[in-house]
């Protein structure tokens with residue numbers, strides 16, 4: 001029972017930090033139906049109770065007003081909301097046009113530490129097998 005007399009559902013949900021490939025163990029604090037904080041998992045085999053500053057704030061982006069939750073395409077100077085089919089078609093058309101006009105090495109792919117190994121593998125496969133470039137890099141090197 002909370003101080004104001006209402007029921008307050010607080011719980012800890014074990015998870016893995018999404019900010020880099022280290023894979024530190026976090027406990028997401030959930031108050032009611034909202035993420036309210038992050039704590040370290042003291043017995044986690046990788047992080048052993050430690051988190052860097054990014055890990056301590058891993059819950060904060062979830063409710064950010066700046067978070068993109070829908071696909072957008074550029075129309076002139078502005079981004080316009082669209083559906084996934086149109087967004088992916090715009091990406092495919094843009095990549096094809098750049099490759100056809102300037103060659104495959106005019107295109108570069110940047111993978112993310114916030115994706116899984118399998119997703120990063122697929123990205124480099126797309127770069128090499130479909131577009132024909134070895135220009136593949138990773139956000140951790142930027």
Ligand code: SF4
Pocket residue numbers: 017018019020021022023024047050051052053054055056
């Ligand atoms: S807490 Fe820091 S080091 Fe650990 S996974 Fe998250 S970003 Fe990487």
